[in-house]
Structure formats: structure tokens, C-alpha cells
Amino acid sequence: MVCTADDLQEWKDFPKGLRVLLLDRDGHSAAEITSKLEEMEYVVCYCSDEKETLSTILNTSENFHVAILEMCKGNYDESFKLLGSSKDLPIIMISDVYCLSTMMKCIALGAVEFLLKPLSEDKLRNIWQHVLHKAFSSTPKPEVDSAASLMQLQLESEDNTGVLEDTEVLSWIQDVVWEQEQPEGSVIYQLNQGSSLQGCWESENQMNRPMETDCSDKDVRSNFVETASHDLVCEDTLQEGQPRLSGENKSGVKSGPSAAEHSIQGSDVNPSASSKARKTKVDWSPELHRKFIRAVEQLGIDRAIPSKILELMKVEGLTRHNVASHLQKYRMQRKHVMQREENLTRYSMQTNHSPPIMAYPSYPYCGISMSTVYRTWTQTNGHPANVNMRGPPDYRHWPQPGTQPWNSYAGMQADAWGCPVMLPSRAPYFSYPQQISASHNVYTANKGYGTPQISFDLQPNEELIDEIVNEAKRKPWSPLPLGLKPPSAEILVEELPKQGISTLTPQINAFNPP
DNA sequence: CGCCAAATAT
DNA sequence: GATATTTGGC
Numbered sequence: 001m002v003c004t005a006d007d008l009q010e011w012k013d014f015p016k017g018l019r020v021l022l023l024d025r026d027g028h029s030a031a032e033i034t035s036k037l038e039e040m041e042y043v044v045c046y047c048s049d050e051k052e053t054l055s056t057i058l059n060t061s062e063n064f065h066v067a068i069l070e071m072c073k074g075n076y077d078e079s080f081k082l083l084g085s086s087k088d089l090p091i092i093m094i095s096d097v098y099c100l101s102t103m104m105k106c107i108a109l110g111a112v113e114f115l116l117k118p119l120s121e122d123k124l125r126n127i128w129q130h131v132l133h134k135a136f137s138s139t140p141k142p143e144v145d146s147a148a149s150l151m152q153l154q155l156e157s158e159d160n161t162g163v164l165e166d167t168e169v170l171s172w173i174q175d176v177v178w179e180q181e182q183p184e185g186s187v188i189y190q191l192n193q194g195s196s197l198q199g200c201w202e203s204e205n206q207m208n209r210p211m212e213t214d215c216s217d218k219d220v221r222s223n224f225v226e227t228a229s230h231d232l233v234c235e236d237t238l239q240e241g242q243p244r245l246s247g248e249n250k251s252g253v254k255s256g257p258s259a260a261e262h263s264i265q266g267s268d269v270n271p272s273a274s275s276k277a278r279k280t281k282v283d284w285s286p287e288l289h290r291k292f293i294r295a296v297e298q299l300g301i302d303r304a305i306p307s308k309i310l311e312l313m314k315v316e317g318l319t320r321h322n323v324a325s326h327l328q329k330y331r332m333q334r335k336h337v338m339q340r341e342e343n344l345t346r347y348s349m350q351t352n353h354s355p356p357i358m359a360y361p362s363y364p365y366c367g368i369s370m371s372t373v374y375r376t377w378t379q380t381n382g383h384p385a386n387v388n389m390r391g392p393p394d395y396r397h398w399p400q401p402g403t404q405p406w407n408s409y410a411g412m413q414a415d416a417w418g419c420p421v422m423l424p425s426r427a428p429y430f431s432y433p434q435q436i437s438a439s440h441n442v443y444t445a446n447k448g449y450g451t452p453q454i455s456f457d458l459q460p461n462e463e464l465i466d467e468i469v470n471e472a473k474r475k476p477w478s479p480l481p482l483g484l485k486p487p488s489a490e491i492l493v494e495e496l497p498k499q500g501i502s503t504l505t506p507q508i509n510a511f512n513p514p
Numbered sequence: 515c516g517c518c519a520a521a522t523a524t
Numbered sequence: 525g526a527t528a529t530t531t532g533g534c
Contacts, residue, residue, distance in 0.1 A: 280523070281529055305516065324516070325529055 003065050003135045015128030016041040021067040023053040023082075024094070029117060033068070036121050050078050057086050064089055065131045070117075071095035076102060083109040090130035094119060282322045291315060292326060 008014060020042050024030035027048070034044045045064065047053040050072060057067065067089050072078040083091055083106060093106045096117040103114040112130040115123050284292070295312035296304040306324035313323070 284528085307515070320515085321530070325531090327516095328518075329528070 003131050005135045008132065008135050015131070018042045018066065018128050018131060019064045020044050020127070021047065021053070021056060021064045021069075021089075023047045023050070023067070023069040025049065025070060025072075033119050033124070036119070036124050039121075040125060042127075050082060053082060054085055057082070057089065066112075066127050067091045068115075068119075068127070069093055071097070071102065071106070073097070076105075080105065080109055083111055088134065090134045092127060092130065282318065282326075284326060288315065288318075289326075292323070292330070296327075296330070 011017075020037055022030060022033060022037070022044055024033060024046070025048060030046055030048070034046055037044045045056065047056055053067075053069065057064070067086075069079065069082055069091055071093055073095075079093065083093070087110070090112040091110065092113045092115060093103075093111045094115045094117055095102070098116055106114050112133070113127075282288075291313045292309065295309040298312055299305075299308050304327065306320045306327055309327065310318060310320050310323045
């Protein structure tokens with residue numbers, strides 16, 4: 001590992017001192033980049049050709065945190081090779097040639113980012129993120145589920161065919177990235193003892209194929225996914241390049257579901273067949289949950305009972321009990337959220353009265369505009385809560401595993417997506433009063449039913465704020481009460497590097513249309 | 515069956 | 525210690 005999460009904890013003034021390997025054949029541009037990097041107090045090691053780079057990487061890869069490599073103009077393959085040279089080192093490719101397919105290929109091959117020259121300070125400033133991400137990625141996060149990511153990737157690809165003219169590249173990438181279709185609503189059982197996956201199956205299309213996984217492109221996959229995916233699906237995007245689960249468990253690391261979901265280790269026990277290995281838990285993957293939600297909505301929240309839901313879900317192997325349990329949790333969540341919203345509403349009613357301000361003020365948090373980062377739940381991509389207006393937009397109340405990279409890193413939460421600094425004790429979201437009041441305007445977005453607009457111009461009492469803040473701290477995955485959605489991975493990847501942007505794009509449909 | 519709460523697993 | 529999921533009683 002180049003840099004582990006633990007290392008980061010001890011890295012006091014991260015990202016200062018970040019060691020960057022730079023390959024750029026153009027001396028002038030190299031000097032420029034170097035000086036910019038050095039201004040940020042990064043340590044730069046410069047190479048002027050492939051060979052040098054390769055040997056540097058191979059011999060001393062432990063010593064770099066991130067590499068910036070220029071595409072070789074005459075010979076892309078050379079560059080592609082470089083990409084494969086180090087699994088652990090986050091590699092940023094750069095080029096002055098804009099070529100989508102090349103970019104995609106690089107990403108597919110494991111590059112963490114592709115930047116176009118010239119490299120502005122802005123582009124360079126945040127390269128530390130890749131180090132963070134890599135570090136975190138090597139610590140598997142149980143909530144993460146990369147199936148969704150990949151599904152997402154595929155969806156995206158399909159969706160973008162208009163844009164991506166080079167379908168060949170596309171299919172190539174798809175091959176590399178993921179050879180199989182993602183099962184919808186696959187259920188995973190895990191063994192009671194040991195964390196190895198026992199089996200999985202899919203329901204909708206009865207193609208029960210084993211999902212063999214090839215170590216070698218595991219990294220490629222996740223990298224591609226995390227960098228290039230968009231938010232067609234509201235599920236997660238960030239996923240670790242955690243190689244395999246069962247084989248060796250580095251540093252006593254437990255296998256994350258994602259790894260599990262796609263790889264079947266030796267004995268793949270069919271849930272029905274398995275006799276000895278008692279299956280333990282159903283993994284409510286985003287897909288599975290979506291099915292659940294779909295069923296619940298179809299039935300209507302009041303009529304949604306386990307047996308009916310089960311029926312509608314059509315997921316083989318799932319039991320009524322499983323559903324009942326999930327339903328129970330679901331209801332509790334729901335209740336909780338509704339209660340909280342009610343509090344806010346009540347509050348707003350009693351204070352209130354200036355008309356809602358339909359604007360998107362920018363609230364720079366670590367240089368990023370809040371409104372850019374936080375999108376409203378109502379316009380969730382892919383499976384918008386408002387697609388089906390019969391019921392309440394339920395998924396917004398539901399934790400979306402893996403969507404938030406900071407999820408499992410209490411100490412680093414904000415850092416992982418916002419600042420390189422360790423979090424003080426304050427909450428990442430609304431530490432400042434002005435943010436609180438301003439955010440209220442967006443609140444209306446969340447309450448789309450019946451009451452078109454509720455707004456307040458005054459601040460709620462402190463207890464309420466505290467409660468919200470605490471809640472946000474404790475459960476970063478639960479939706480913010482203000483109708484805002486936490487940053488998606490896509491946003492993180494795309495927006496953070498451009499740190500400083502504060503332009504708001506109210507393409508975001510934050511308010512319910514009249 | 516469905517719901518709820520206790521028990522377990524992660 | 526907190527959550528997520530399963531179990532078991534009513």
C-alpha cells in the first residue's frame with residue numbers, strides 16, 4: 001500500500017509533503033507543473049521518459065503517493081503499460097490531446113483521473129484526494145456494494161451512446177470492466193463463520209451464472225467505476241479496489257460485500273442446496289432494496305405486508321421473514337424521518353412567513369459550493385423518488401450503502417470529501433449559522449406532498465439544530481432534513497478537483513414544480 | 515400471518 | 525458500541 005488510512009491519521013499537515021511522481025516529456029511543461037506542485041508543498045520527482053518512470057515506479061513505488069503521467073503521444077500503448085505497472089499507486093494521466101476514448105481507456109486501465117494539459121493549479125491542487133481514496137479503499141467498507149456501481153456504469157454507458165461515438169471503445173471497456181450482467185436483486189448469503197461468500201443468485205432473469213472474478217482486473221473495474229460513473233442510479237459509486245475476499249485477508253481485513261458479491265469462492269453453495277452451512281444474513285443490496293421499495297410502493301405503504309411484498313419482489317430464496325424484518329426497519333426509519341420533518345415543519349409554521357427565496361446561494365465548504373454538492377432528493381437520478389407519485393418518495397429516507405465515502409471513517413468523514421484536514425469536533429454540514437438559514441430554502445423540495453411550500457426565514461431553535469447536526473454526524477448516510485442529498489461520489493470526483501467553483505447550476509430542480 | 519421485541523451477528 | 529438481521533412469542 002502506498003498510503004494507508006492509518007498513515008493518514010498520523011499525517012499531520014496532509015497533503016503537504018505528498019510525494020508526486022511526474023512524467024512529462026516536455027521539459028517546459030514539466031517545470032511548470034513541478035513548480036505548481038511545489039508551491040503546494042508537494043514533493044515532486046520528475047521523469048522525462050517511460051523507461052525512467054517505469055523503473056522509478058517499480059523500484060520505489062512505496063515512496064510515491066501519486067503519479068502524474070503524460071500520455072505518450074506516439075505510442076499510447078506505452079502509456080497503457082505504465083498504467084498497469086503499479087496497482088497501488090494512484091495514477092493520473094495527463095495529455096494535451098483530448099480524446100475521449102483514450103481517456104476512457106486509461107481510466108478503465110486503472111488511472112484515477114485524466115487531466116488535460118495545461119494543468120492549472122486548480123487541477124493539481126486536489127490530487128491528494130486520490131491518495132485518500134486509495135488509502136480508504138484498501139480498508140474495506142462493509143456498506144459498500146460495487147455491484148450497483150457497475151450496474152450504474154453500464155446504465156450510464158447505454159445512456160450515453162449518443163455522446164460516446166466510439167462504441168468500440170465502449171464495448172471494450174465494458175468487457176474489461178465487467179463481463180457479466182449485473183443480477184438484479186441478487187441476494188448474498190454469508191457463512192456464519194468466516195466471511196466468505198457462499199452463494200448468490202439472481203431472480204429476474206433466471207440466468208444463474210457464476211460470477212467469476214479475475215483478480216487482475218478488479219482494480220481496473222473499480223477505478224473505472226468510481227471515476228467515470230455518473231449518477232444515473234442513486235446508489236454508491238465509491239468502491240475499493242479490494243482484490244479478493246477469501247484468499248488472503250490483508251491486515252485482517254474483512255471482505256467487503258462488493259468483493260463478495262462478484263466473486264464466488266470455491267465452494268459456491270446454493271442457498272437451497274446448502275445443508276450444513278447455515279445461511280445467516282441477507283444482504284440488502286441497493287438492488288434488492290429497490291425491489292423492496294418498488295413492491296412497497298406498488299402495494300401502497302398501508303397495504304405493504306411482508307407476504308405481499310415478498311410476492312412482488314420475486315426474489316428467489318428470500319423469505320417472508322427476511323422481508324418482514326426489512327419492512328420493520330424500513331418503517332422505523334420512515335417514522336423517524338417523518339417525525340423529524342414534522343418537527344421542522346411545525347417549527348417553520350410557527351415562525352415563518354417570508355416567501356421562499358428561490359435562489360441557490362453558495363455556501364462554500366472547503367471551497368465547494370453547497371448547492372453544487374448537495375442535490376435535492378427529489379431529482380434523484382435513475383430512480384427518482386418522484387417517478388412514482390403514488391406513495392411518498394421513500395428512498396430518500398433510506399440509507400444508501402456506499403454512497404458516502406466518509407461513511408465508515410468517523411474521523412475522516414469530512415476530510416474524505418471535503419478537506420484534507422482532520423475534522424475538529426464540529427459537524428461537517430452546518431457548522432455555521434449562515435449555512436443553516438440559507439439551506440432552509442431548499443427544504444421545501446423535500447416536502448412535495450400537499451404542502452407545496454413551507455419555508456422559514458428564521459433559524460430554528462438551537463436544540464433542533466443540534467439534533468440535526470448530531471444526527472448528521474452520527475448517521476451521515478441518512479438524508480439531511482433539509483431536502484438535500486449528500487454529495488454523490490460522482491460529484492466528489494468531479495467537483496472537488498475543481499475546488500473553488502461556486503457557480504450554481506439551477507438545472508437542479510430543487511423545488512417542486514407548481 | 516403480521517408485528518414486535520429480544521437475541522445475534524457484524 | 526452501534527447497526528443490521530434473524531428469531532421467537534403473541
